[in-house]
Amino acid sequence: MSPIFRKLARDLPAMLGLAIVVFVLLIAIFGPLLAPYPEDAAASHLARRLKPPSAAFPFGTDNLGRDIFSRVILGARGALSIALTVVSTAMLIGVPLGLIAGYRGGWLSEGIMRVTDVVLAIPQLILALALAQLMSPSLESAMLALSLTYWPYFTRIVYAETRRLSSSLFVDALRGIGAGSGRIVFLHILPNALSPVIVRATIGLGFTILVAAVLGFLGMGATPPAPDWGLAIAESRTYLPRAWWYATFPGLAILITVMGFNLLGDGLRDIVDPRIRRSR
Amino acid sequence: MIPVLSVRGLKVSIRTDEGRAEILDDIGLTLERGRILGVVGESGCGKSTLIRSIMGILPRAATVDGGEVWFEGENLLAFSEAELNDGVRSSRIGFIPQDPLLALNPVFKVGTQMLEIMRWHAPPDGLRGAARQRAHVGRLVGLLKRMQVPDPETALERYPHQFSGGQRQRLLIAAALACAPGLVIADEPTTALDVTTQHQILLLLRELVAEFGISLLFVTHDFGVVAELCDDLCVIYAGQTVEAGPVQAILDAPSHPYTRALLACHPDRATTFLGIPGSVPSPLARPPGCLFAPRCGDARALCLAARPPQGQARSGAEVRCVQFT
Numbered sequence: 001m002s003p004i005f006r007k008l009a010r011d012l013p014a015m016l017g018l019a020i021v022v023f024v025l026l027i028a029i030f031g032p033l034l035a036p037y038p039e040d041a042a043a044s045h046l047a048r049r050l051k052p053p054s055a056a057f058p059f060g061t062d063n064l065g066r067d068i069f070s071r072v073i074l075g076a077r078g079a080l081s082i083a084l085t086v087v088s089t090a091m092l093i094g095v096p097l098g099l100i101a102g103y104r105g106g107w108l109s110e111g112i113m114r115v116t117d118v119v120l121a122i123p124q125l126i127l128a129l130a131l132a133q134l135m136s137p138s139l140e141s142a143m144l145a146l147s148l149t150y151w152p153y154f155t156r157i158v159y160a161e162t163r164r165l166s167s168s169l170f171v172d173a174l175r176g177i178g179a180g181s182g183r184i185v186f187l188h189i190l191p192n193a194l195s196p197v198i199v200r201a202t203i204g205l206g207f208t209i210l211v212a213a214v215l216g217f218l219g220m221g222a223t224p225p226a227p228d229w230g231l232a233i234a235e236s237r238t239y240l241p242r243a244w245w246y247a248t249f250p251g252l253a254i255l256i257t258v259m260g261f262n263l264l265g266d267g268l269r270d271i272v273d274p275r276i277r278r279s280r
Numbered sequence: 281m282i283p284v285l286s287v288r289g290l291k292v293s294i295r296t297d298e299g300r301a302e303i304l305d306d307i308g309l310t311l312e313r314g315r316i317l318g319v320v321g322e323s324g325c326g327k328s329t330l331i332r333s334i335m336g337i338l339p340r341a342a343t344v345d346g347g348e349v350w351f352e353g354e355n356l357l358a359f360s361e362a363e364l365n366d367g368v369r370s371s372r373i374g375f376i377p378q379d380p381l382l383a384l385n386p387v388f389k390v391g392t393q394m395l396e397i398m399r400w401h402a403p404p405d406g407l408r409g410a411a412r413q414r415a416h417v418g419r420l421v422g423l424l425k426r427m428q429v430p431d432p433e434t435a436l437e438r439y440p441h442q443f444s445g446g447q448r449q450r451l452l453i454a455a456a457l458a459c460a461p462g463l464v465i466a467d468e469p470t471t472a473l474d475v476t477t478q479h480q481i482l483l484l485l486r487e488l489v490a491e492f493g494i495s496l497l498f499v500t501h502d503f504g505v506v507a508e509l510c511d512d513l514c515v516i517y518a519g520q521t522v523e524a525g526p527v528q529a530i531l532d533a534p535s536h537p538y539t540r541a542l543l544a545c546h547p548d549r550a551t552t553f554l555g556i557p558g559s560v561p562s563p564l565a566r567p568p569g570c571l572f573a574p575r576c577g578d579a580r581a582l583c584l585a586a587r588p589p590q591g592q593a594r595s596g597a598e599v600r601c602v603q604f605t
Binding site: 105106168169170172173174175176177178179180183187188191192 | 335337340361362364365366368369370371374375377378379382383384385386387388396397400401452455456465
């Protein structure tokens with residue numbers, strides 16, 4: 001077993017996070033097979049609307065008589081695919097920019113980093129809301145808005161790492177043995193800068209699920225009848241507090257998933273950077 | 281026969297917030313084929329900048345203001361970055377960096393890094409793909425064996441942190457020789473090592489020069505190393521060559537006051553610790569006369585007025601001091 005995994009295995013909260021992430025991942029993959037009523041993604045059964053949790057409907061039913069348990073399970077795939085798409089798009093934009101800014105220096109670097117600072121200065125949610133508002137409300141525009149507001153986090157991290165590494169002796173030696181800039185940056189600096197990026201991406205996955213749920217709640221993300229967790233909470237508002245189960249279970253799904261990613265990300269960060277100790 | 285490397289009147293300055301800093305000011309040196317030239321000077325006298333100018337890896341803020349770097353009959357300063365990468369670095373000039381502990385990329389196996397150098401820079405051998413790679417592995421294993429790295433076959437599969445400092449320096453020497461260059465430039469390769477390891481590495485380098493038919497440019501601040509290793513010597517002070525010639529001649533009869541002072545400071549020779557009073561003049565504000573005059577015991581009015589020209593001492597060395605013109 002690699003030492004990294006052994007260290008992670010000793011970290012109880014991180015293992016809990018890993019277990020949650022794997023669990024959510026499995027649900028996302030096998031959702032349609034696990035859900036007792038997979039057709040409830042779209043169908044409605046007005047005869048059994050707003051039923052409290054029971055043996056037949058463990059999480060109760062919603063205003064259209066759909067099984068909330070099934071919809072929570074089916075929603076995992078959407079939540080994860082949003083998170084993965086957003087974080088990987090943000091990485092695709094942010095990481096190369098950080099590498100270029102860190103290695104090149106000069107006005108190009110200044111330009112990239114000032115834009116980064118400006119985007120970072122505005123709270124991500126507000127900026128994403130404004131961007132999503134400009135486009136028509138749909139899942140795609142929500143994802144695009146989130147990607148366009150999340151890349152600066154990667155740029156910042158990669159920039160700092162690249163700056164540190166490009167003055168390191170092995171980069172100097174590489175120049176001396178005749179490696180071109182592209183080769184140095186992508187083949188040698190990037191792998192060295194990757195661990196903080198992975199940590200940020202893990203935490204970012206959880207964070208993106210949360211923000212995507214907020215966008216869904218505000219009606220700028222998923223559109224009905226998609227089994228989106230944020231959307232479900234938005235729809236449940238009218239029926240609170242009587243139908244408490246309607247908001248509670250999708251909410252718990254968000255809470256647990258986000259917590260899983262955060263615990264895992266924290267654990268990874270402790271391994272990658274032992275100097276930053278968690279305050280507990 | 282033309283020398284392997286000949287640097288003429290090289291001037292390099294660096295832009296700083298306080299103005300232009302003249303780092304190199306009229307550096308000259310000649311390295312004949314098959315010989316070892318030691319470049320000696322205090323910290324901050326421009327040794328690293330000299331190497332970087334030759335290799336073409338100066339920092340962005342630095343500019344070459346004049347001079348020539350002739351390598352096997354071609355002026356390297358006229359080469360573009362791509363030409364240097366494709367046709368000079370590694371393939372014709374090997375480079376041994378300063379600190380073996382930091383000069384390897386920590387995230388890759390040693391073999392991966394060395395094979396990468398060969399994949400890009402080794403001369404064509406008529407082989408392609410896997411066959412070429414096998415030939416490269418064969419050459420590397422042979423080189424590592426020659427460098428006395430234990431377990432050469434498995435060494436390629438290990439990471440840099442799994443080697444000691446001395447072993448890593450051997451790896452880096454092997455890497456510099458991997459593509460069979462004619463010239464090897466070593467930037468204080470033994471400074472970070474302990475004395476015993478340093479001695480072994482120097483012996484090894486001495487043997488390699490004869491065995492591989494290379495010429496070696498060896499930069500150091502240690503006269504002891506020069507005496508042990510080098511054939512020729514070039515003493516630089518504040519970015520100028522102050523004395524250059526055969527090692528034995530200079531060690532027997534040092535001419536320039538700076539060389540004499542440096543030698544007097546060396547722990548092997550000094551009876552008491554003297555040091556050289558004062559410090560290297562700031563590259564931002566250089567005195568008009570001889571750069572060493574403010575610290576020189578024999579300085580005269582003439583020394584402070586104008587830069588002394590190059591002259592020849594009785595020992596046969598080229599000296600930049602008014603006493604010899």
